[in-house]
Amino acid sequence: MACQKQNPSTAFPEFNEIFTNALEYLDENAGWLEITNSDDKEEGPCSIWQSNSGQYDVASVAALVRLFATLPRAPGELVESVYQPFAVTVIETEDPAWIFSTRKALNSGLLPATRSKHKYLPKIQAVSHEVPSIAKRRAARDEFAREVEERLAKREPVIFVTDRADSLPDVAREAATNWKSLASLTWPMVSRLHEILHGRKERWPEILNQPVSSDTGFLSRAKPDSLALAARQPDFAHVVSAIEKSSGREQSVANPDALKDVKGLGDSRILLEQLAADMTTWAAGDVEWSEIPRGTLLFGPPGTGKTFTAGKLAEQTGFHFVATSYADWQKHGHLGDFLNAMAKSFTEARDNAPSLLFIDEIDSFTDRETAAGDNADYTRAAVNALLEKLDGVRSTEGVLVVGACNSFDKLDSALIRSGRFDLKVEMKLPDKAVFAEILDGHVGAAVSNQTLHEVSAHLVGCTGADAAAVVRQAKSLARGQKRELTDQDLLTAARLFAPASLPEDLRRAALHEAGHAIVGHALGQGVPIRAEIGSQGGSVEFHAKGNYPTASELEVLISTALAGRIAERVFLNSVSTGAGGDEGSDLAKATLLAVQMENQFGFGAQRLLWRPVEINELNSLFAEPEFSHKVALRLERAEKTAKTAILKSRKEVMAVATALMEHRQLGPKDLEAILTPNLGGHVPEATTEVSPNQDLTLPLSEVRAF
Structure with a gap:
């Protein structure tokens, strides 16, 4: 209508x-x-x-x-x-x-x-x-x-x-x-x-x-x-x-400045502000509802403020806010109760239009194609019901559905197609500057800027929700002493929340992330957007390339994923578990890419053969000795490429690691100054404890363990 x-x-x-x-x-x-x-x-x-x-x-x-x-x-x-x-x-x-x-x-x-x-x-x-x-x-x-x-x-x-x-x-x-x-x-x-x-x-x-x-x-x-x-x-x-x-x-009543309360949105702020403007324009009768994006998906790590952001979007537009989640619907009992609870939320949104219906944990609605076991029928029924409700609400003017998830990669493809969730908005972890804003908003003038920046650096890798938890703990410490909040309270709370890393662990993490940054840059990925280390690990982020990578570009990604582990061995003469772990780890990413090149992307020995690849099916694939050997050789070649890049750029590796240990987080300008010294960057002298001629190739048995 x-x-x-x-x-x-x-x-x-x-x-x-x-x-x-x-x-x-x-x-x-x-x-x-x-x-x-x-x-x-x-x-x-x-x-x-x-x-x-x-x-x-x-x-x-x-x-x-x-x-x-x-x-x-x-x-x-x-x-x-x-x-x-x-x-x-x-x-x-x-x-x-x-x-x-x-x-x-x-x-x-x-x-x-x-x-x-x-x-x-x-x-x-x-x-x-x-x-x-x-x-x-x-x-x-x-x-x-x-x-x-x-x-x-x-x-x-x-x-x-x-x-x-x-x-x-x-x-x-x-x-x-x-x-x-x-x-x-x-x-x-x-x-x-x-x-x-x-x-x-x-x-x-x-x-x-x-x-x-x-x-x-x-x-x-x-x-x-x-x-x-x-x-x-x-x-x-x-x-x-x-x-x-x-x-x-x-x-x-609309609050036109509500989204300003959300810190660290970055480029995502433009999308959300425009969406809020569209909703406000519709409410004034100047645009048809059909011209407004159909649904918004907020995705990012837990604690990045997805619920808070959705609430502020509703506040900025004056829309009635209905907040629910997969868990809220499921807690009512069996499938029938689940579906009734879901229907009730959609009915509330329609009855109170204009409204914003926020569905948290939408990634709990897994893909129907991969549903298996005793819960397969439940999953299919739940996803089908949600799709039906989303399609039904599209004909209702003034009801915007906003979903939230950690990652939409595992969502049912029908759920995230355009027409249901047109906008995909990434919610990233805060950087140091954003942490300082968040902390300042909670403590005001009670704490010095120097302490705010020190605590912000300590919290790198944490979430905005973690920062708020640190402030609550600091205020609790102050109340226990029957006094006003002090700098020391905030410092103590931050260290209690995220205990400081041992100096040797911090150094290893810095060298590890520096390896990723240097190899990625040396192999053509450009200057990283951000490199950081913290009490909970570290990360390096590059600008995304095109949607159709070539074989050589995929090999660069594999070499970059393995570079952190190699940097540890070159500079510390040993490797840690930092590159391993769950399916998001460096080794998992490198292995999956290598398998996909062999089986899925047409870059293997049998170029025209295609086989589906899921990370939970790798064990069965590696049961074939010949296939396992091909993947291992591909990983070995990528590792040697990364080793060569690191040995050629040891000064830069040390410079990035030193800066990370001091600042905990480096932005593109900081990294550019180190990676392109002709632009004025200062590169400190590097030290190493191993010979540059040392053979770093892993034995085949160790590669197969990926």
Whole structure:
């Protein structure tokens, strides 16, 4: 349903003959018409009843007004549209609260009024599904499906009233000939409703030109019952206030600077700020909802502020915030309870639109293709239900779904395709400058800048949530001493949270990460974006290359992955476990790439042979001695390439390692100064404890253990 900018000075058009008659059919006091239309009228209190005796179900009249804005206004076109033999009209209300009143407006008003003018038309009734308790939901759904089939088996036209298309059985959706979304409630509609009930026209353009009326978000959330109560007010300005209050407008005031509270967004800030601007523009009626990105996926390590960011996005736009997660849905019990909890979250988002529905841990919905074992059916049912809900909510204006996960690589491909999650926004770990901002925001002037920077350097590799935890611990230490927060409290809390590394471990980590940086740069990956070490390890990040790497570019990636381990051996004459570990480790990445080159990318001995490669299937692949040997040889060649690069650039390795030990984190300018000394970088002298001619090739048995 398109969102049109509302012009408050545009009056609602007068009803045509059929809708005027429909209004009379909805009048429960229609028998009074002979009295009220007579010329013999008395003077007396409440004499308005002599000119306006209507007794209406206000919600049904409101629905009739919305139907008038939805259906063809020319009586002939209306009849042709609805009453053709075998015609199936579906009217979507979006909000379940409007189903009953819309059905009543049709069955007690519009349909009998149309048939009274054209008596040859068949007598039909609009039907809709009920929304019973959870315990009776399956039986009600089955009963409705049977009723649908019975009606479709006849020649008479059918009208279905539903909140959304996916609530109808498949057979009804496939048979539909007319799809109508119930027109959004507008101020001219409310004014027309008020005129019908009170028998007079308001000077509503003056009232609605006030700033409050330009925001239609709260009007779109108005329920039939609350609208009926508001419409009782004799003064139209009071009607506006009552609708505002009942729709919770005061809880949805936008804060245009909310996203500024999120530190360290980097380039992602541009995407989120633009999304917030689009949502705000839609709320003002200047753009259609279909032009706004469909869904947003926030991905990054735990603790990077994904939930906080989603909340601030909702705050900046003034959208109602619905926060939930896979775990929230699953805790309710078996699959049926899980699906009901999921449906409840989506219903809450629709009922409170405009809203932002935040789904955390969305990567718990694993890929249906890889689902196996006892939970396979559960996984498929859960993913299918989520896909259905996401597709259903796309037709609801003002509901934005934001998902959060650590990595979307393992998500079902159907879940992350465009149309469900258009935007993928990376949430990175904070750098030193961002840590300083986060800490400063929590402690203010209580701690010196020098201490803030010292603690920021210590926390490199941690998350923003970790920084907040350190501040809480520091304040707890201060309260224990019954004094204000001091620099020492923050330093102590940081060391308690992330104990300092031993000097020898720190040196090894620095040399390890320097090896990655130097080899990647030497082999053509460019200057790294960032290199860092901390109490929890280290990392080096390069700019991503194109989407179609060549064989030589993949070999560079393998050599770079192995470079940290080689740097340890060259400078310390030993290797540690730093390159091994889980599937995200250096050895795992190098091995997987080597296997993919042999089996999946067409760079192996059998160039045209393709076999799927999953990291959990490597054991079975390595059971083939010939294949294992090929992969080992590829890794050996990559290691020798990395060794040569390190031995040629020992000064640079030592310079990067020394700078990392001092600063803990280096940015692109810091690294460029070291890697390109002609630009002014200072490169300290390097020392090594091994001969540059030492053979660093690993024995085949050790390579096979990857």
